[in-house]
Amino acid sequence: MLHAQPAVASAAGEDAPDAPQKRETQLAGWEFAKENREKQAGIIGADELTRKRESTLTAECALVGVALIPSTNDRGARVYVVTRWALCKELPDLDSVEAWLARVKGGIA
Secondary structure (H helix, E strand, O other): OOOOOOOOOOOOOOOOOOOOOOOOOHHHHHHHHHHHHHHHHHHOOHHHHHHHHHHHHHHHHHHOOOEEEEEEOOOOOEEEEEEEOOEEEEEOOHHHHHHHHHHHHOOOO
């Protein structure tokens, strides 16, 4: 004789949020990365995080033939100069460098 099994409630409960969805666009990925950088800034020093990000972007630029040069403008503000072939462009921050590099690589920006 078969006995009915009692229903087992899930450990997460019915009010548990859905699992995170896969990010479908590169732009959403950038927003996700930006959120992560902001969270990490509290754990790792902001200066160390900026240096790591600069190093990573410098390497990514080099892979496609672009030079990334951290500099300061005539007002003393931190800027980034990117050069490729005969182009020299001043960008105000690392987010702008990422967006420009994505366009150079042929991605969405």
